[in-house]
Amino acid sequence: MSKRLQKILSAIPRCHTLADVGCDHGYIGIGALQSEVCSQVLFVDISAPSLQKASNALPVHLKERAEFFVRDGIGDLQCDCAVIAGMGGLEIMSILTNTVTLPKWLVLQPMRNQVDLRQYLLNNYNIVSDTKFADGKFYDLIVAQLSESKQALSPLELTFGLTNIACPSQDFVQFLLVEQAKAQNILQHCPTAPVKDYLGQVNAVLARTEEI
Ligand SMILES: C[S@@+](CC[C@H](N)C(=O)[O-])C[C@H]1O[C@@H](n2cnc3c(N)ncnc32)[C@H](O)[C@@H]1O
Structure with a gap:
């Protein structure tokens, strides 16, 4: 299984x-x-x-x-x-x-x-x-x-999930790093507000996980 x-x-x-x-x-x-x-x-x-x-x-x-x-x-x-x-x-x-x-x-x-x-x-x-x-x-x-x-739920909890925000796992941090790279790549070619906002959220959560 x-x-x-x-x-x-x-x-x-x-x-x-x-x-x-x-x-x-x-x-x-x-x-x-x-x-x-x-x-x-x-x-x-x-x-x-x-x-x-x-x-x-x-x-x-x-x-x-x-x-x-x-x-x-x-x-x-x-x-x-x-x-x-x-x-x-x-x-x-x-x-x-x-x-x-x-x-x-x-x-x-x-x-x-x-x-x-x-x-x-x-x-x-x-x-x-x-x-x-x-x-x-x-x-x-x-x-x-x-x-x-x-x-x-807060905006971050809605976007990323309650438990991920409260208690970020290694898998979740890996996911954020992948999302960060994807968003940075998109922004290099096509800077749009929704992707900028999303990257801002990803970075904010990553910064919080570093504090934990
Ligand atoms: C990708 S499989 C997932 C199988 C299993 N739940 C899993 O997670 O491994 C999706 C299954 O949902 C069925 N399905 C899709 N829409 C459905 C619906 N509205 N009601 C019941 N079954 C549905 C499909 O026929 C298919 O067998």
């Missing part, structure tokens, strides 16, 4: 019913059943052939704790935790908008549009952890808990 999948698995809180949304190969849901972090898993995928992969991979002794659904997102399924990994942030937002009963917990690994997703989550969730990690490339892992109280 890849480091990315291990990180996602270890972020899943103890729960009864986990939905592995966009499960594809099913490794996340299967890993969750094997580690006993949940009692049952709803394997969901919009693609029947993808869902079939998950069904084929599920060990026989776990079959009675699993259900399979070909569908777009969570819809009216009931679960207390949903993992949505390996999809774009906008797709994740669309899935959550069309969810009838929002799960108590979300474990999200968005591939892009992370800032939009963070902003969107704050309508109904508190972000509990939001970390950057490297596994060939950089990934974000967000754990959020349903909440009636409104969480306020």
